[in-house]
Structures are given as structure tokens and as C-alpha cells.
Amino acid sequence: MSPRLELVDVCVGFGGVRAVDGLSFSVAASQIRGLIGPNGAGKTTVINAITGVVPILSGEIRLDGQRISGLPAHVISRMGVGRTFQHVEAFGELSVLENVLIGAGRAADRGLLSYALSLPSARASEASVRSQAMAALEAFDLLAVRDERTSGLPFGLLKRMDLARSMVASPKLLLMDEPTSGMSESEADSAIATARELARMHRTTLLVVEHNMRVMMSLAQHITVVQFGSLIAEGSPAEIQANPTVIDAYLGEEASDAVH
Amino acid sequence: MRTPNERTLLCIGAAAALLVVGALVGSYPAYLLGLAMVNVIAAVGLNLLVGNSGQISLCHSSFMAVGAYSSSLLASGAGLPFWAAIPAGSVVAAIVGALLGLPARRLHGIYLALATLGFLQIVQIVVEEFADFTGGVRGLNTAKPTLLGSPLTSYGVYCVVAIVCVLAVWLAINIKRSRIGREFDAVRLSPHAAQALGISVARVKLTAFALSAAYAGLAGGLFAILVGFIDPNEFGIAASLRQLTYIVVGGLGSIGGAIVGAALLSGLPELLRPIKEYTDFAAALVLLGALLFMPHGLASAWQRLTPKPKATWRGVPA
Amino acid sequence: MPASFYVQLAIAGISVGSVYALIALSIVVPFKASGVLNFGQGELATLGAYAALVLSQFGLPYYLVAPLVIASGALIGLMIERALIRPVIKAPAFTVIIATFAIGLAIKSAIALHWGDTPYGVAGPFGDEPLVFNGLRANPTSLWIVLCTVAITALVGGFFKYARPGKAMRAVSINPEAATLMGIRINGSYRWAWGMSSAIGALAGLLVAPVVGINPEVGGLILRGLVAAVLGGFTSIYGAVIGGILVGLLETFAAVGLGGTVKNLAPFLVLLLLLAFRPYGLFGSREIHRV
Numbered sequence: 001m002s003p004r005l006e007l008v009d010v011c012v013g014f015g016g017v018r019a020v021d022g023l024s025f026s027v028a029a030s031q032i033r034g035l036i037g038p039n040g041a042g043k044t045t046v047i048n049a050i051t052g053v054v055p056i057l058s059g060e061i062r063l064d065g066q067r068i069s070g071l072p073a074h075v076i077s078r079m080g081v082g083r084t085f086q087h088v089e090a091f092g093e094l095s096v097l098e099n100v101l102i103g104a105g106r107a108a109d110r111g112l113l114s115y116a117l118s119l120p121s122a123r124a125s126e127a128s129v130r131s132q133a134m135a136a137l138e139a140f141d142l143l144a145v146r147d148e149r150t151s152g153l154p155f156g157l158l159k160r161m162d163l164a165r166s167m168v169a170s171p172k173l174l175l176m177d178e179p180t181s182g183m184s185e186s187e188a189d190s191a192i193a194t195a196r197e198l199a200r201m202h203r204t205t206l207l208v209v210e211h212n213m214r215v216m217m218s219l220a221q222h223i224t225v226v227q228f229g230s231l232i233a234e235g236s237p238a239e240i241q242a243n244p245t246v247i248d249a250y251l252g253e254e255a256s257d258a259v260h
Numbered sequence: 261m262r263t264p265n266e267r268t269l270l271c272i273g274a275a276a277a278l279l280v281v282g283a284l285v286g287s288y289p290a291y292l293l294g295l296a297m298v299n300v301i302a303a304v305g306l307n308l309l310v311g312n313s314g315q316i317s318l319c320h321s322s323f324m325a326v327g328a329y330s331s332s333l334l335a336s337g338a339g340l341p342f343w344a345a346i347p348a349g350s351v352v353a354a355i356v357g358a359l360l361g362l363p364a365r366r367l368h369g370i371y372l373a374l375a376t377l378g379f380l381q382i383v384q385i386v387v388e389e390f391a392d393f394t395g396g397v398r399g400l401n402t403a404k405p406t407l408l409g410s411p412l413t414s415y416g417v418y419c420v421v422a423i424v425c426v427l428a429v430w431l432a433i434n435i436k437r438s439r440i441g442r443e444f445d446a447v448r449l450s451p452h453a454a455q456a457l458g459i460s461v462a463r464v465k466l467t468a469f470a471l472s473a474a475y476a477g478l479a480g481g482l483f484a485i486l487v488g489f490i491d492p493n494e495f496g497i498a499a500s501l502r503q504l505t506y507i508v509v510g511g512l513g514s515i516g517g518a519i520v521g522a523a524l525l526s527g528l529p530e531l532l533r534p535i536k537e538y539t540d541f542a543a544a545l546v547l548l549g550a551l552l553f554m555p556h557g558l559a560s561a562w563q564r565l566t567p568k569p570k571a572t573w574r575g576v577p578a
Numbered sequence: 579m580p581a582s583f584y585v586q587l588a589i590a591g592i593s594v595g596s597v598y599a600l601i602a603l604s605i606v607v608p609f610k611a612s613g614v615l616n617f618g619q620g621e622l623a624t625l626g627a628y629a630a631l632v633l634s635q636f637g638l639p640y641y642l643v644a645p646l647v648i649a650s651g652a653l654i655g656l657m658i659e660r661a662l663i664r665p666v667i668k669a670p671a672f673t674v675i676i677a678t679f680a681i682g683l684a685i686k687s688a689i690a691l692h693w694g695d696t697p698y699g700v701a702g703p704f705g706d707e708p709l710v711f712n713g714l715r716a717n718p719t720s721l722w723i724v725l726c727t728v729a730i731t732a733l734v735g736g737f738f739k740y741a742r743p744g745k746a747m748r749a750v751s752i753n754p755e756a757a758t759l760m761g762i763r764i765n766g767s768y769r770w771a772w773g774m775s776s777a778i779g780a781l782a783g784l785l786v787a788p789v790v791g792i793n794p795e796v797g798g799l800i801l802r803g804l805v806a807a808v809l810g811g812f813t814s815i816y817g818a819v820i821g822g823i824l825v826g827l828l829e830t831f832a833a834v835g836l837g838g839t840v841k842n843l844a845p846f847l848v849l850l851l852l853l854a855f856r857p858y859g860l861f862g863s864r865e866i867h868r869v
Contacts, residue, residue: 051456077458089453091446102446105439106458112467115438116431118264126438165457316672318679363854369671370615371857374804377617378849381801385846389839501683504676541687547680551673552665 002065004029004205005050005173010059010069012042012049012229019045021229022059027173027222029064032199032206034220034237038249042229043209044086047175050207051083052076063173078106080172084179088158092151096142096161099150100133103165136168139194155182160191167195170202177209188212192219217241225249264434271430278422282415290418291486296526297425298483303506303522304432304515305475310504311512312441313468314448315364316373318500319380320476325387325495327353327477328484329394332402342405342412342420346481350474357473358466365462380497387492400490421482428475432515435471444468445513498540505547511559520558582714587830593720595826596727597789600782601803602810602818603734604775610751610813611771614667614674618682620800621689622776626651626783627792628689631698640703647784648777655776656769663772664765682797690794702788723785730778731819738815743770802829805849811862821859 003026012020019042027033035043048054050061052073061069068076091099114122137143140160150158159182166174179195180188192215199206210216216223217237225233225240227249233240240246278297282290306320331349334340340348360379367375387394394400404411405420412420435441446454447464454461484490502525510521525546529539550557605619626647633643658681666677702719709716737744743766749757750767758764783796790796806825810817825845833841852859 053452053455072460073455074458074460077456083456085453085456089450089456091449091453093449094442094445098442098445101439102442102454102459103457105442110439112435112440112471115440116435118268118434122438123264129439169458310672314672316675363850367853367857370675371808371853373615373617373675374808375850375853377801377804378846378853381846382843382850385839385842389842497679498683501676501679508676538687538691540683541691544680544684544687548662548677548684551669551677551680552662555669555673 001029002062003027004031004064005207006060006062006065007046007050008060008062010046010049010061011057012045012054013057019229020049020056023226023229023231024059025224025231025234027205027207029172029205030199030203032196032208032219032221034216034223035207035209035226036211036216036223036240037226037232040228041226043226044177045229046226047083047177047207047209050076050175051081081175082166082169082171082173083175084159084162084166084177086177086181088155088162090150090158090161093149095147096150096153097133097137097146099161100136100142100165100168101129104129104132104136104168106169132168136164139198140164140191156184156187159183160187163191163195167198167202167204171204173205173207174199175207175209178211179208180210180212180215188215267433268430271426275423275426278426279419282418282422287414290415292527292530294418294421294486295483295530296523297421298479298486299503299506299522299526300519301425301428301482302476302479302503303510303518304429305472305479306503307507307510307513307515307518308432308435308444308475309468309472311507311514311518312436312448313444313464315465315468316369317376317469317472318373318497318504319360319376319383320472320503321495321497321499322380322383323353323357323473323476324480324483324499325383325490325492326356326473327480328490328495329387329400329480330477331481332400332484332490333393335405336403341407342485343407346424346478346485349481350477353477353480354470354474357476358470360473361466361469364469365465377497380500384492384496387495394492395490397492399492402484402488402490404488405485417485421486424478424482428478429515429519432475436515440467498543501547502543505543505550507557508547509550509554509557511557511562514557514559516562517557517559585714586716587834588827589714589716590720591827591830592823593717593723593826594830595806595823596724597782597786597799597822598802598806598825599727599819599822600730600778600785601799602806602822603731603815604779604782605800605803605807606810606812606815606818607734607775607778608768608771609807610815611747612663612667612751612768614663614678616682616775617675617679617800618685619678619775619779619803620797621682621685622651622655622779623783623786623799624686624689624794624796625654626780627700627787627796628693628783629780630700630784630787631792634700644781644784648781651780652773652777655772655779658776659769659772664768667768682800686794686797693794695793698792700787700792719788723789726781726785727819730781731815734774734778735815737774743767747771802826802845805845805852807859808849808852808857809859811859814859814861817859817861820861 006026008024010020010023011018023046035046037043045054049056052068052071056069060067063079063081068079091102110122110125137146140163142160142164145153145157150161159179163179180192183191196219208216208220220237223235223237223240224231225246232249233243233246235243282293302320302324306317309315309317327349330352331345334348335342335345364372364375388396405417406412407416443459443464446459447461451461506521506525507518509525510517528542532539532542601619601623605616609615629647629650630643633646662677662681666674703722704718709718738748746762747767747770749760749762750764754764802825803822806821807818809824810821828844828848829841832844
């Protein structure tokens, strides 16, 4: 049984700088994996590489044993890879509901003509997409704001919307980039609990990048630690917290923060 | 937000109203209304591309030309009746639009503007050079449309234009409110997020180009039978800018705005006919004025005046 | 065909190309400085041509007409920048592009309103007697155009490399925030850019007037200028000039080899091919393109 996600010796670089350098790890299906590391460790780049936004120089990325590195981003998404964004990337002019409808649209695949002529098949598809979206909005407590334009809404709420939008199509693998930043403690706990529950229901594998250590340690079953684009440690939350290499990497960051 | 059935009824009502009005007013006002409706079709199509999917296009009038010439040639050359030739012209325009859309997928901003500008020039040159088919700079007379053997009266042509216009608007509303319309907006607002949600940005752009070209081609074919004559000067950069003015003044992305913008501003060239030279100057000033003082168009002013009710939720309020 | 035929053709091509080069230059300079592509630039050449007409109708000699045309071009450019470009510069690309187009159309139609379609002529500064050298004939106006283009290119290149405002403009185009922090005023930078580019555009209209005449369609030059700018990579001054020369040569040789239709189509086919496969042209830098 292939792991849900597998990175094999992946290198990503821009103009001579290696953001990710020979990174290898794998995540089993339905697992919740944390990805942590000091600033600049290349975590968002890893997500961008998996989702196909950024090309990899060498190595391979596999989903359920099938190679996805090199495929166009939207194809990878349709294969069941979802992601949330550090800065949400909401469709600003659209409402919260419309944002989530777009997330659910992957399921709807009627042709242009059906929609243009408002055929029954198109109407049925739209109704189904709408009910999926409403369910996701309800799960993340967003029904009250569903018709509000997203531009102008508080950041924490938008992060919840991003979660709803990326989970509504029940992806096989969901990459979460700082999902709780901007949220209050209770908001974060609630959102993470919902995400974890939905993931359990749909057997979604989660790969979470998170700076909030409290959230990370309680959410993740297993943690991968990177620094300067390479793997430095892997293990359970307890093991990682006690790992001297990891402490060094973070202390080094704190020390350099203190100096500057 | 109306249900699809309500929308359909409303459109049928609008069509009926237009047919009645056309019968009541004189033939010249009906002709002007016909021109306005042709512009509405073109504007609605352009809006889908520029307003909704955010692609800049300076060659919309070229697709009108393609529709006008190909439907005319099919009618006079291949003997197709108008009700087959005009849709065929629209299809030809859509194909040409897709051909332009293919390389255009990877372009944006000024590069896309330049590509559409280059395409506009090419179409103009082709029209001039292949004068055997197109009549060149002197223009082309279009065959009079006939139905069941006898030629259509001017009121008959008006009815055709009115019905097709309402149909085209109905189709556009359906498209805009569906997954397709949402994907257009997604690609415009955040291509990154769109990709991450499984939307092929390239395919959406291509669809938008082909669809808007189909609308323009349809408008061109109708224009040809309405006027009875195809003048290549009507399809140059000034015409493209005029169409952009309709949707900018109306409000980018809004179908209602496109309709109002096109209907209101269509009258301008005819009003200024005694002083024809002022048309381009006036159009340029209107466009500049709209961009500087009303960048979000009439539609957004309308939205501000008629606020939508807050969402109601059966349950415990937040 | 004797070799001299091709040399003649090349001279003609380079001369035509020089005008395109000037237009391309006048497009690239404000684009480098402010990121705005002025689609109305062609109309500044039209303005230059008509300014030359008016001034010569007053009986002024060429050596006075030329600097006055350049100065009025700069002035009008500055006015346009202040009144119409400054407000929209923060707007999305679409708005700015359409605005510059509309400005161009307004200028063109205003000119057409006043002077009508009547083509006017104006004499070249050195007469029309072709110069003969070693069996090669060259129109003195053509040579004058090439000379001016070389001079302007050198001036512009030197300005950006050595003059303080020029170096400031380069800084702004590379990193506006850093430039502001260093005390460079961005608005001043834009003003220089627009003033220069309109001056160059007006000069192009003046130079080409003896060759193509004075009529509202002079602005059509911008199309070739745009092809030249794309060919040159849009951000390179020298690229724009080389692009212009290449387009001129392409046109001239295509006209002879393949006939009128191809000659007209060639630049735009080249444009579309470039945009499809190599939008950064010969000398531009590849943009990192994500989506």
C-alpha cells in the first residue's frame, strides 16, 4: 500500500538558491502530519512544489504511488490535492458562499451548453454543489456571513473560509499553510477540531505547516522538521520537543532574532 | 436573486415588449433600437471576457467583422438562409476566437492587449486585401434575408434582432450564474487560488475568448442584415474602444450594466450624425470620463443605492 | 540583382526603421520608468507633424521649427501626464491601457476635426535631390532621419547612464520603494519620462512628415513601434532601437520579395509569433511566470 504522499529527494531552487534540498519523507493515508521548521526553512515551498505551483529541479513527488511532480497545478488539484493559503487568496469581490461554491465546483462537470440553456442536468448539478457548499459553511460556522463580500472580512474568518473552500470537495490530501494564523485561541481550537473531524470522516490526509506550537503539538500525530530545505528530524510531538537538533535550530533562530 | 424560471419568464416578457414597441414606433426609431440591441449583444459578450474573466481585448470588433462577412458570404455564396447563416457566422467567429485564445492563454496585461491589437490589424488587412470576397475598403452589400420565399420587412428584421438579443442575454445570465461564470471570476480574481481548486486557468481563458467571439460574431451577422451593408471602417479600433466604453460605463462584470451602457451610448453616433466627425472624439471623452470619474460604472452606483438584505440563517445567530 | 540594389534596400529599410525606432524608444522610456504602456503614443507623432505644419505655415525655418516641435511635444506630454495619467496610474492595468488609448483617440479625432482628412505636405530640410555616392542613391531626408535617431539614442542612453535624473529614473524602475527611501521623488521621475517620450514622439512625427505627409493617420506608426518594442524586449533602450531597425528592414525586404499584402501583414504576424513564443523579445529578461 503506497503512502498517500511521498517526496523522494526533492530539490527546488530559484536562481542558484536551493529552497528545498534533497528532501524525502512520506505520509501514510489518513495521517495528520505536521511540517515545522525555523523561518526560511522552505515549508511553503514544499507545499507549492507538491501542488505543482513551483517546478522541482530533481526528485519525485507521488500521490498514492502515482507521480504528480511535473503535472499542471489544476490537474494535481483534481487528483485530490487541496491546499489552504497562508494569506487566504480569497476571491475578494465574491461572497463567502461563492468562494466555497468555487471550491465545490470540482464535482460539477456539466458542459457550457447545459448551463447556458439552463438544462435540468445543469440545474441539478448546481443544486448539489450548493448543498455541499452550505454544509461546509455550516461546519465552519460561516452561514451567518455567507452573502458578505470576502474583502473586508476579518482575517481569522477568512482563514475559516479558506478551510471550508478547500475541504468542501473532500480532497484525499489537504495541505494547510498556517491555518490558524490570525485566529483567536478559541477560534483556532474550533476550526482545527472541525478540520480534524472532517478529515476523519472523509479519510483526508493532512499535512500542516503551523507556527503555533500549541496547535501543532495537539493536532499532529507525527512531525517532520526541516531546516534550510532539508530534513533534520522526524517523530512524534513528544520526541520532537525533546530533540536537541530541533531545539538547536529554533534556538539558533531565536538567538539571531535577539541580536537583530 | 431570481430563480431560473422567473428569469426565463422575464426574458419572454421583455421580448414581447420589444416586439410591441417595434411595431408601434416608426421605422427609423425601430432601426435605431435594432442597432442598440446589436450593440447590447456585442457588449454582453465582451463583458464576459473582460469584466468577468478579466482578459483585456482590443479586437472585439474584429470578431464582429468575422461574423458579418462570413454570414454574408454564406448567405450569398452558399445560399444559406439568414437563420442558418448568422449562427454559422457566429460559430466561425467563435473558432477564430479560440484560435486567438490559444496563444493568448499565457499572456496578460499589456502583452495580451498587444496580441489582440495585432490581431485586429491582421483582420483589417485581410479584409482590405481579399477584396474579391469582402469588397475591400468599398464594403459589401448583404443579401436581403428572406423567410418562406418573401423578403423580410424592416419590422421583420427588427423582430429577428430583438428575439436573438433577448435570447443572447438569457444565455449569458445562465452562464454567468453557473459554475462557468464563477470560474471566470475566479480566474480574474486569483489565478493561484483557482488553480489550487482544480480550475484550469488556460482552459477558462480559452473558453472566455471563444464565447465572447461567438457573441461578437452573432452581433456582426445581425448588424449586416440590419444595415444591409458591411463597411470595414465600422470594425476598427475605434469600434472596439466604443464597445469597451459600453461595458466600462455600465460597470465591468455586470450584464445589466452592459445592457444599459450599450443601449444608452449606442444612440450617440446617430445623435451626432449631422456632425459625424465628433463621434470618435465624443466617444473618447466619454470613455476617459468614465475611467476617471466612474471607474466602477453605473452598476456599482446602482448596487450602492439598492443594498441587498443581510443573509438570514435559520438557527442561532452568531 | 546587383549588390548595390540590396544595399539601397537596406538603406531604405534602416531609414524607415529609424522612425519606428524613435517611436519604440518613446514607448519604452515611460514603460521602464512607470510601467505604463502609452497606447496613445502614436498620436504624439501626429501632433509633432501638425505642429511642424503650423510652424512652417508661419514661415519659420527648419532649424527653428524642429526645437519648437520637440518643446511643444514635451509640454503636451507633461500636461497629459499631470491631468490624465497621474490619476489612473494606480488603477489596474486594464484601466490604464484603455485610458491611454482613449487619450490617443481624443487627440487624433480632435486633429481630424480641425484639419480634416486633407493630407498636407512639408518639404524635407535638405530638399529631395537624392545624394549619390559610389553609385548608391540615398534620399537626404532618409539619411537625416537615421542621423537624428542615432543622436537621440546616444543622448537617451547617456542620460540614463550619466545624468542624475536619468540614474534616478533607473532606480525608480528597479525598486520604487528603495528609491523613495533614498530621497528620489517618484513623481519627478515620471514627469521626466513622459516629457522625454512625448518629445521624442513629436520629433518622430516631424522627421517622418516629409516622407509620409501630414494627415491624422500618422499615428498608425505606433503599431510598428510596438512591434519593435516587443522585439527589443520592452525594457531595453538599445533593444527598442535595434527592434525598430529590424522591423524597417523586414518591411522593406518583404515588400520587394513578397508583395504588398505580405508587407502589411508581416509586422503583425511577427508580433503575434513573438508574443506567443518569446514575449520578452531579443533583449528583455524572462519573467517568472506562474500561472
